[in-house]
Amino acid sequence: MEEAILSLTASTPEDLPPAATLLLERFPEERVFAFFAPMGAGKTTFVKALCQYLQVKERVTSPTFALVNEYASPRGAVYHFDFYRIKDKEEAYDIGTDEYLESGDYCFLEWPQVVRGILPSRYVRVDISVAPETGTRQITARVVNQHQAR
Numbered sequence: 324m325e326e327a328i329l330s331l332t333a334s335t336p337e338d339l340p341p342a343a344t345l346l347l348e349r350f351p352e353e354r355v356f357a358f359f360a361p362m363g364a365g366k367t368t369f370v371k372a373l374c375q376y377l378q379v380k381e382r383v384t385s386p387t388f389a390l391v392n393e394y395a396s397p398r399g400a401v402y403h404f405d406f407y408r409i410k411d412k413e414e415a416y417d418i419g420t421d422e423y424l425e426s427g428d429y430c431f432l433e434w435p436q437v438v439r440g441i442l443p444s445r446y447v448r449v450d451i452s453v454a455p456e457t458g459t460r461q462i463t464a465r466v467v468n469q470h471q472a473r
Contacts, residue, residue, distance in 0.1 A: 333460040336368065343372035346449070346464055353447045353466065355424055357435035360451035365460055366433045369451065370403055373431060377401055385433075390418055399428045406434040412441050444469045 329349045331342045346356075356373075358366045371383045377396040386392040386405045394401040402423045409415050415438040424430055424443050435442060449464045 329462075329464040331462040333365075333462060334457070336365075338460075339365070339369055339372040340375060342462055343369065343376045346447075346462075347373060347376055350447050350464070350466065353445075354427060355430045355432070355443055355446040356449055356464075357432045357442060357446050357467075358449045358451065359436060360449075361453070364451045364453050366451065367405075369449075369462070370431045370433070373429075374401060374403070377429065391420075391423065396429070400426070401429045402426075402431070404430065404432045406432065406437040409434075409437050412438045415441055442467075442469075 329346060331345060333339055333342050350356075358369065360366050367383075367385045374383045374394060374396070377398055379394040379396050379401055381394050383394065383403065384392065386403050387407060390405065390409070392403045394403065404420065404423075406415060415421075420438065421441055424441070432438075432442075445466065445468045447464055448467045449462065452461045453459070454461070
């Protein structure tokens with residue numbers, strides 16, 4: 324069975340809420356989303372749009388210093404991670420990242436490449452690239468199933 328793939332273009336910040344809706348509706352059974360993108364590509368802004376779709380009422384902010392923010396949603400807890408300041412995967416284990424990822428709740432991970440060794444066997448990889456001349460974001464998402472890759 325071929326895994327779902329989604330490709331979107333966001334020309335303005337106003338394009339992000341509909342893109343977030345499409346992403347979550349395209350992958351309705353998935354709960355772990357890993358965002359691979361350069362600094363300033365809009366990872367946190369996109370996570371805010373995802374939380375808006377999930378009806379999070381709290382103010383969604385970057386968890387750069389807290390490492391993880393937890394939000395309440397009618398669909399359960401939403402965990403937003405920022406691993407930018409993490410030195411290695413052991414530090415991520417120390418805050419219980421593996422337990423969050425196995426919780427069955429939504430987990431949105433910024434800078435997942437820092438903790439690649441603890442990503443679950445199945446997750447949605449979201450790549451965001453930015454066209455330097457226009458600032459347009461190209462968002463591509465696909466399910467990564469590490470069991471199939473072996």
